[in-house]
Amino acid sequence: MDEIPVIDFFLFSHGNKQAKQMVVKEIHDACSQVGFIYLQNHGMSEDLIEKVFIQSKSFFDLPLKTKQQFAWSDEFSNQGYVGIERERLNPNRPGDLKEAFNLVESRNRVNESSIPESQNTPIHNGYILNFYEACNQLANKVLQALALALELPENFFVDNHSNRKHTLRLLHYPPLEQKPQIGQIRAGEHSDYGSITLLFQDSLGGLEVKTSSSGSNGDFGKWICAPSIPNTVIVNTGDLIQRWTNHVFCSTKHRVIIPDDNRVTQSRYSLAFFCHPNDDTTVTCLESCKKEHPPIYPPILAGDYLLSRLRATY
Numbered sequence: 001m002d003e004i005p006v007i008d009f010f011l012f013s014h015g016n017k018q019a020k021q022m023v024v025k026e027i028h029d030a031c032s033q034v035g036f037i038y039l040q041n042h043g044m045s046e047d048l049i050e051k052v053f054i055q056s057k058s059f060f061d062l063p064l065k066t067k068q069q070f071a072w073s074d075e076f077s078n079q080g081y082v083g084i085e086r087e088r089l090n091p092n093r094p095g096d097l098k099e100a101f102n103l104v105e106s107r108n109r110v111n112e113s114s115i116p117e118s119q120n121t122p123i124h125n126g127y128i129l130n131f132y133e134a135c136n137q138l139a140n141k142v143l144q145a146l147a148l149a150l151e152l153p154e155n156f157f158v159d160n161h162s163n164r165k166h167t168l169r170l171l172h173y174p175p176l177e178q179k180p181q182i183g184q185i186r187a188g189e190h191s192d193y194g195s196i197t198l199l200f201q202d203s204l205g206g207l208e209v210k211t212s213s214s215g216s217n218g219d220f221g222k223w224i225c226a227p228s229i230p231n232t233v234i235v236n237t238g239d240l241i242q243r244w245t246n247h248v249f250c251s252t253k254h255r256v257i258i259p260d261d262n263r264v265t266q267s268r269y270s271l272a273f274f275c276h277p278n279d280d281t282t283v284t285c286l287e288s289c290k291k292e293h294p295p296i297y298p299p300i301l302a303g304d305y306l307l308s309r310l311r312a313t314y
């Protein structure tokens, strides 16, 4: 498959058993062949999504000094502001041309007192909290569909995500003011660390996904555009699901390139909701995924895995 399928999610929540099973089958095929889905009729409020984009823009419009008061400090808390070029999603490239703000749920915050409260940041903002909640609900539904697709009890993954260790990330790719360094792009190619990601992007474009089919030059994997499709949410499966499923579901590489037209002078915004299992969940090859080949990876605690990946990025 070398395009990202659009899947109508309405019947998963509102259809009869047979209709629900059809959606599950589509999701199974998409996760095993592409690792990326455009989800339609996902049930999240478009108005809320729009409002969060506005909040995000007003945060990134603040002076750098103000944003730095909320700086990301370490992988244990994984919260706060990450400046331009600080992160390399692909360690072989120069720093990414983006800035970001990570939010975790209040009960999972470390060093809460080190983050000053302010009306001018997204922290403790009603829209952002509602959005986090709505993302959590949608993610749980998608996790139910994934469980059914793997012939597991419907709440298998939901139960393993009960501590809500998810990270909501506001992203801003600023207009380019000078020539980028050789090899420098907006977000280097990478796969996501967690179980699944929900991704919302504005209409500017630039996101690309590496398919499993060969490119024209014979290279394995071809980069295809993943433009924004109105009223859809992108869902992609991450490294932990790939590991859990013994590569039955794939974690697909993706990147954000610099546009080669006048969009380079515009800001791009996106919102990513990275879902992570509970720290004490042992991610070990699922029984239903041992048919093709023996387990590729030894068991690992989800919390240890995430920390090791975050350490490698900063």
Ligand SMILES: O=C(O)CCC(=O)C(=O)O
Pocket: 171, 187, 192, 199, 201, 207, 254, 255, 256, 269, 270, 271, 272
């Ligand atoms: O901004 C985007 O569209 C993609 C961001 C992304 O892939 C990530 O932050 O992991």
Ligand SMILES: [Fe+2]
Pocket: 190, 191, 192, 254
């Ligand atoms: Fe990503």
